[in-house]
Every structure is written in C-alpha cells, then in structure tokens.
Amino acid sequence: MAEGLDPLARTALWTASMRAREHGRDDRLFDEPLAGLLATDDGPKIMRGFEGEVQRGVEDPALAVRTRFFDDAMVDAARGGVRQLVLVAAGMDTRGYRLRWPESTVLFELDRPALLELKASLLASASAKPSCAVRPVGVDLLSDWTTSLVTAGFKQTEPTLWLVEGLFYFLSAHERDTLLKEITALSAAGSRLLADYVTQTSLDGPGMRIWREKMAASGHPWKSGCDDPEGLFGAQGWSIRVSAYGSPEADYGRWAHAVIEPGVTATRGRYLISAVLDGSAV
Ligand SMILES: C[S@@+](CC[C@H](N)C(=O)[O-])C[C@H]1O[C@@H](n2cnc3c(N)ncnc32)[C@H](O)[C@@H]1O
Numbered sequence: 677m678a679e680g681l682d683p684l685a686r687t688a689l690w691t692a693s694m695r696a697r698e699h700g701r702d703d704r705l706f707d708e709p710l711a712g713l714l715a716t717d718d719g720p721k722i723m724r725g726f727e728g729e730v731q732r733g734v735e736d737p738a739l740a741v742r743t744r745f746f747d748d749a750m751v752d753a754a755r756g757g758v759r760q761l762v763l764v765a766a767g768m769d770t771r772g773y774r775l776r777w778p779e780s781t782v783l784f785e786l787d788r789p790a791l792l793e794l795k796a797s798l799l800a801s802a803s804a805k806p807s808c809a810v811r812p813v814g815v816d817l818l819s820d821w822t823t824s825l826v827t828a829g830f831k832q833t834e835p836t837l838w839l840v841e842g843l844f845y846f847l848s849a850h851e852r853d854t855l856l857k858e859i860t861a862l863s864a865a866g867s868r869l870l871a872d873y874v875t876q877t878s879l880d881g882p883g884m885r886i887w888r889e890k891m892a893a894s895g896h897p898w899k900s901g902c903d904d905p906e907g908l909f910g911a912q913g914w915s916i917r918v919s920a921y922g923s924p925e926a927d928y929g930r931w932a933h934a935v936i937e938p939g940v941t942a943t944r945g946r947y948l949i950s951a952v953l954d955g956s957a958v
Contacts, residue, residue, distance in 0.1 A: 681788075683896045684846060684895070685790065686722065687767070687846075687896055688767030688768045688842075689768065690722040692715035692719050693711070693720045693722065694739040695743060696712035696715050696720075697723075697735075698711075704740075705741070705743065706747055708770065710773060711768070714795060729886075729890060740928075741927065742872050746839060747771070750837060750870070753837045754837075758837045758866075758867075759834065760781075760782055760836045760837070761781065761784065761837045762783075762784045762830070762836055762838050763839050764855075765786065765843040766812075768791075769841070770799075772785070781808035784828060785810065786813050787812075788814065792813075795812070811828050811829065818847075821858070825862070832862050833864055834864055835863075835864050835868075836867045837868045838868070838870070840869065844871060845873065845879070846896060846897075847900060849900045852900055856908070857912065868952050868953070869950075869951040870951070871951075873901065873946070879900075880901075901945075914952065915952050915953075917949075918947050919950070920945075920948075921947065921948070
C-alpha cells in the first residue's frame with residue numbers, strides 16, 4: 677500500500693507510528709486515534725529499525741513533546757483569531773481531524789501527491805470526519821508550490837499559521853532558505869510560524885554520526901541545521917522564540933524522565949521555533 681512512496685515520504689509513516697504509540701500510553705500528551713491506521717504496516721517497522729540500531733532500544737521523547745508543543749501553539753493561534761493554517765510537509769498529520777477548530781478555519785496540507793492520495797484513501801476507509809475545512813494540496817516543495825496553494829484558496833491577505841514540522845533538516849541550507857523566503861512572501865502581518873530544527877554543531881558532532889549514517893543509508897539524509905535561528909528567521913522579519921527540548925515549555929514531564937544514554941539521539945541539540953511576523957511579541 678505504501679510501496680509507491682519515496683524514501684522521504686515514508687518517514688511520515690514513521691512519525692505516525694510514534695504518534696500511535698503515544699496514543700496508547702496512559703500518560704499520553706495528546707490523543708491521536710487515526711495514527712495507527714495512517715502509519716500503515718510499514719511505520720512500526722521503520723520505527724523499530726531506528727530505535728534498535730541507532731538508539732539502543734531507547735524511545736525518543738522528542739516526537740511526543742513536539743507534537744504537544746505544536747498542538748498547544750496552534751490552538752493558541754486559533755484563539756488569537758488565526759483561521760488559516762498551512763501544514764508544510766503535512767505527512768500523516770491529523771490535526772485537521774483530532775483538534776477542535778473555530779468555524780471558518782481552513783487547514784491546507786502540503787506534501788507529495790502520492791503521500792496525500794494514500795492518506796485520503798486511508799482516512800476515507802475509516803470514514804474520518806475533519807473538524808475544519810481540510811484541503812490537501814499535492815506539491816513538490818522544492819519546485820513552484822505557491823501557485824498550487826493559492827489556487828487551492830489560500831488567502832495572502834489573511835494572517836496564517838505555518839507549521840513546518842519534521843522537514844527543515846531534510847533540506848539543504850539553500851533549499852531551506854528558499855522555502856522560508858516563499859513562506860514569508862505569502863505571509864500577512866501577524867502570521868505565525870512553528871518549526872523544529874537542530875543545531876549545525878550537533879549535526880556535525882560525533883554524537884549524531886550513527887544517526888546521520890543511518891538516515892543517509894535509508895535514502896533521506898539530514899542535510900542542514902542552524903546554530904543561529906534568531907538570525908536566520910530575523911533576517912526575513914520573523915521575531916522568534918527558541919525552545920530547547922527539555923526546557924520548561926518543552927518538557928511536559930516527559931523529557932526530564934527519559935532514560936537517555938550518551939550518544940542516543942535525544943541528547944542532540946534539537947529545538948522548537950515559535951515565530952511571529954513583523955516583530956510582534958511571541
Ligand atoms: C518526517 S515527515 C514529517 C511529516 C509530518 N509533518 C510529521 O511531523 O509527522 C517529512 C515529510 O516531508 C515531506 N516532504 C519532504 N520533501 C518534500 C518535498 N520536496 N515536497 C513535498 N513534501 C516533501 C515528506 O513527503 C514527508 O511527508
């Protein structure tokens with residue numbers, strides 16, 4: 677079923693599988709009832725492969741923490757009046773189904789056409805009902821995707837919440853910069869941007885060597901990080917707050933209690949970005 681997906685698209689099955697596992701926990705940080713279906717049979721295999729070979733069997737709490745962090749920030753943006761959401765590289769994300777949105781909210785999902793087609797058929801098989809207007813838009817984010825988004829009804833005059841989750845490190849620095857410029861050009865004042873990323877220093881360091889080798893061997897290498905996200909986003913007019921995993925706002929009682937050995941992935945310099953355009957307070 678997932679055979680037609682390219683290696684990078686298949687990482688969406690992996691993250692869905694981690695969300696499904698989180699959904700099964702008594703102390704779960706969010707509900708994600710559709711994740712198991714969307715992970716397909718392949719997601720758990722990819723997840724277990726990485727955990728076994730790279731993480732010595734340790735579960736990485738980052739996915740659960742980042743999901744909850746972004747859930748809270750998106751709901752907060754909606755409370756603040758944002759009605760247009762764009763999931764950039766949406767993968768098998770179901771926030772348009774599992775979170776409650778104000779009436780008139782429109783959520784665009786950008787990803788590879790094959791991935792979105794598989795997702796649509798799986799959701800239809802479960803008779804899943806969205807909680808706002810969900811508009812999947814099949815694109816290549818390294819090509820002209822903005823025309824397709826505007827054609828799908830995106831309004832450049834409205835403040836937008838952009839979520840770039842699980843993507844930046846798969847792009848080269850040049851591709852990341854181009855994508856950020858394109859997002860910024862479409863963003864009205866007051867738009868927000870959420871993303872996760874990693875420092876270039878940790879990416880280049882010995883602690884991530886095995887991770888990077890395995891990612892590259894699987895056909896989806898991590899290509900870039902950034903040691904100065906304030907400078908990177910600030911140059912485009914975004915005012916940002918950077919939250920390291922395990923900081924008070926990005927812990928949820930999960931990070932501190934994770935059993936992380938030296939060299940295991942959770943020790944990487946990964947962080948979460950919350951940004952607002954035009955220098956408004958974050
Ligand atoms: C790790 S998954 C993240 C999915 C989702 N945001 C999540 O956190 O579960 C990476 C996603 O990026 C998408 N992606 C990567 N490069 C892309 C491109 N050039 N065009 C469209 N989608 C792309 C893949 O198809 C995949 O769904």
